[in-house]
Amino acid sequence: GLPLILRQTDRGENFVLYEDNSTVTFTCDRNLSVLNQCEHWFMDGIFSICPKSYYQLFTVHGMYSLQIVPLVYDLLIGKDTNDYDIFFQQLLLKYDYEPESILVDFESATLKLTKSYFPDAIQIGCLFHFGQCLWREVPSLGLKNKYTDDGNFRMNVKKLMALAFVPVADVIKAYSFLISDFDNEDNPLFNYFERVWVGQKKGRGSRRSKPKFSLQLWNIYKRVIHDLPRSNNAVEGWHHAFNNFVSIKHPSITKLAKCILREQSRFEVDIERLRAGEPPKKKKKIYANLDARLKRIALT
Known part of the structure; x- marks a missing residue:
């Protein structure tokens, strides 16, 4: 199993929500509290940096003060309904989340389960x-x-x-x-x-x-006329950066847990910054212009 040092955040919070033979969920009460405040969720899987006994690292991100932040990291051995089922059951023990929208890929198990657990949320395909x-x-x-x-x-x-x-x-x-x-x-x-x-x-x-x-x-x-993300690009971008940080394919679970904890520390700083009222990171001008142009076209 993981040593105690990899089961806690820098603040000393428990960072392993649940673990059994098929899944390990990394998150903490603080993250779940932030997720509960997020109206717009984003979910996606990342594959190459999983330990060999797992199929994917499934992540849940929330839009907090206009910035998309990773809040839950779940190692899964597969991608069928049962694999996701345990994860969502554990996630829902803490809060009665009411996301307004959930942006996902077109994976049938993810679609089925998000619809089942969050029936009032608008499902959007990336x-x-x-x-x-x-x-x-x-x-x-x-x-x-x-x-x-x-x-x-x-x-x-x-x-x-x-x-x-x-x-x-x-x-x-x-x-x-x-x-x-x-x-x-x-x-x-x-x-x-x-x-x-x-x-x-x-x-x-x-x-x-x-x-x-x-x-x-x-x-x-x-989504275009309400200035909401059209795709999981922010999540894919995070995946790309996280992939580079892990730097090897199929690391040990110990190595992966260290990398996830480092991300947690980084985003805790971001969340505190946003809570203090600092503006979110600005979009690159080229993307801001593209968003404005698309919205203009959509409204004509």
């Missing part, structure tokens, strides 16, 4: 992952060369992704308008897009079957 799903489908349907050579087709694929920025009520109308621009040979891409994202047409009317992922899950129009 825009970046939505785009990745779409890009991956192009080569797998044999359309890679066409995407490279045909500028019109390339633009139309990007327009499919841009449907995420259209108000939910207008998505189907915009999609119907968009497909009239494609060639018949692109049908496999529509079949995929309809099956997974917008639903397939039923008969001659406007009715559609239920898609794999609801429009509300992948649509980010409201």
Whole structure:
């Protein structure tokens, strides 16, 4: 097991919420109190820096005073419903959390469990992952060369992704308008897009079957106009930096716990700074301008 020094924060708080053969959850009462104050949550998994007996390090971040901070770190042996189940049960012992939104990837177990444990929260699929799903489908349907050579087709694929920025009520109308621009040979891409994202047409009317992922899950129009993050990029950025800090693949659990504790110390300072009323770290100008431009376009 972990030595006592790796089970406590710098402030002497217990830092292991729960552990058994399938999971170890690192967090403390202070973090959970902050999480309870956060209206917007972000969840994602990181894989390469897990000890060999685990599958992923699943992290929960909260938006605190406009800054996204890591608050819970959970080592899991898998990614099925049972693995996440234990984690969420332990997390909910402390507070009756009421997040307004939870941003996740399109992993079915995560979606199912977050919906089950936080039924009133708005689930949002990460825009970046939505785009990745779409890009991956192009080569797998044999359309890679066409995407490279045909500028019109390339633009139309990007327009499919841009449907995420259209108000939910207008998505189907915009999609119907968009497909009239494609060639018949692109049908496999529509079949995929309809099956997974917008639903397939039923008969001659406007009715559609239920898609794999609801429009509300992948649509980010409201996030754009309310100045909320569209993707897990802040979390992915943290993962990248944390990966570099750990610096080796599949470290021992002792090494990983040391690295997590170092992150905890760093973010405790950030949280105290924000609590004292200091402004959050400024976005880079290029991203702030992009956000403003997207919002302007969405509102026109």
